[in-house]
Amino acid sequence: MATHDLDLVRQAPYRVIELQEGALVYDSAVDEARDQATGGGGGP
């Protein structure tokens, strides 16, 4: 699904990617992998 509705994006329990001008600028899978590697949930 492609959307500009950020509320929907926040509700989506799926992989989220963000494109700007066709270029990938965010990928939630990268964050999840980093969190798993560091053993944390992203917080200090």
Add this chain to the structure above:
Amino acid sequence: MKLIYADERPTSGDVRVSGYNVNEMRPATSRCSAANSASSSRLRLLEDRTAEENVAFALEVTGARSSTIAARVMRVLTQVGLAAKAQAYPRELSGGEQQRVAIARALVNEPTVLLADEPTGNLDERATRGVFQLLRDINAAARPS
């Protein structure tokens, strides 16, 4: 989106969907083609056809056996919660209901991937929640157990 359903070609590189190289496919054979624009904010429902006929049209153009069409159409209209409005014309349906017809039309050919381009773009909050939940339900139902 157009790259994924093979309506446009990349200027360089490959586009792969479910292991298929989209560059080597015609749009009509794309595993995503059934969802092409069907659940976008530009619904493109046929105004002179009922909900049932709109969904059936997607089967007719892909050469489905006529003896199977009615049952397949009713199955997907039931899935999207619109079986009771099968005989309604688009003008008689709300925006959310029209979107559900478009989703049913996309589903009826059982695509590998369902593309939804701004499916809630012109809906109010309540209809948006309903369509989003429907897409989540479809996704959950399609996942292998």
